[in-house]
Amino acid sequence: MEKVNSLEFVHGDLYGVAMDVVKKWVHKQNTRPVLQYAQHTVDGDIVATDSHRLIKIRKIHGFKEEYLVDPKHFNFAKGNYPNTEQLSSRDEHIETIVLSKEHIKLWLQLFKSMNQTLIIMKERMGIAKMCFKENHIEIELSVHKVIIQLPHEVYQKPDMDAVSFRVEYMRDALEAHMKMNSEQLTFNFRGPHKPMIMDDDRAVMTMILPVRTT
Known part of the structure; x- marks a missing residue:
C-alpha cells in the first residue's frame, strides 16, 4: 500500500x-x-x-x-462466511447490455425515481420487469402501466423475453458502481430465474436474484 x-x-x-x-x-x-x-x-x-x-x-x-x-x-x-463463488459465477451467462459511465448515471437516476414512485404509491414489493425487445430494452412497472425505454451502449437480445426484480436492488447496484467509479458496466443473463450479474470487469461486481411473478 x-x-x-x-x-x-x-x-x-x-x-x-x-x-x-x-x-x-x-x-x-x-x-x-x-x-x-x-x-x-x-x-x-x-x-x-x-x-x-x-x-x-x-x-x-x-x-x-x-x-x-x-x-x-x-x-x-471471525466466522464461516458462505461460499459465494459458485453463485456469482458468470459461466453460461450471456453478455447482453453494456452501459457507459454516462448511462450508469442515467439509469441510476431513473431507478431512483422509479423507487420513489413505488414508495409513494405504497407498492410494497416494488417489482419491475426488464423486457428484452429486438432492438431495445424496456422497464415495465406493470401495476401502474408505466413503460420506460432504457438507453445503452451495446445491446444483444438474450434468449429470454423478460426478467423481474426489485427496483430497490437495481438502484443500489447502480449506485455502487457509480460510487466506485465504474467506467462501464456489462449485464450478464442466463435465464429469467437465474442470477443477473453486473460487472465492470475491474473493481466491482454486483448480482441480483430475479423475482418470480407467475
Missing part, C-alpha cells in the same frame, strides 16, 4: 466509500448474523450479501488474513 510521510496505508483509497456502499448489501435481520458482516477475503476483496443480492469489491483492503467487518459499527469478527 501507499506510504505518505512514513505512514503506510493498509487499504485502498476508496475503502471508506466501499464500506459505506456495502451497508445496503448486508443482512438487516438477526436471523443470519454472519450476513450482517462484510467478508474481507485474503486476496483483498470485500463480499457482502443478504441472500437476495451480492456485491464484490475487488482489491480494496490490505488485511493479510480473512476478517468479517460490520460496515455500520466496524466491529471485527
Whole structure:
C-alpha cells in the first residue's frame, strides 16, 4: 500500500466509500448474523450479501488474513462466511447490455425515481420487469402501466423475453458502481430465474436474484 510521510496505508483509497456502499448489501435481520458482516477475503476483496443480492469489491483492503467487518459499527469478527463463488459465477451467462459511465448515471437516476414512485404509491414489493425487445430494452412497472425505454451502449437480445426484480436492488447496484467509479458496466443473463450479474470487469461486481411473478 501507499506510504505518505512514513505512514503506510493498509487499504485502498476508496475503502471508506466501499464500506459505506456495502451497508445496503448486508443482512438487516438477526436471523443470519454472519450476513450482517462484510467478508474481507485474503486476496483483498470485500463480499457482502443478504441472500437476495451480492456485491464484490475487488482489491480494496490490505488485511493479510480473512476478517468479517460490520460496515455500520466496524466491529471485527471471525466466522464461516458462505461460499459465494459458485453463485456469482458468470459461466453460461450471456453478455447482453453494456452501459457507459454516462448511462450508469442515467439509469441510476431513473431507478431512483422509479423507487420513489413505488414508495409513494405504497407498492410494497416494488417489482419491475426488464423486457428484452429486438432492438431495445424496456422497464415495465406493470401495476401502474408505466413503460420506460432504457438507453445503452451495446445491446444483444438474450434468449429470454423478460426478467423481474426489485427496483430497490437495481438502484443500489447502480449506485455502487457509480460510487466506485465504474467506467462501464456489462449485464450478464442466463435465464429469467437465474442470477443477473453486473460487472465492470475491474473493481466491482454486483448480482441480483430475479423475482418470480407467475
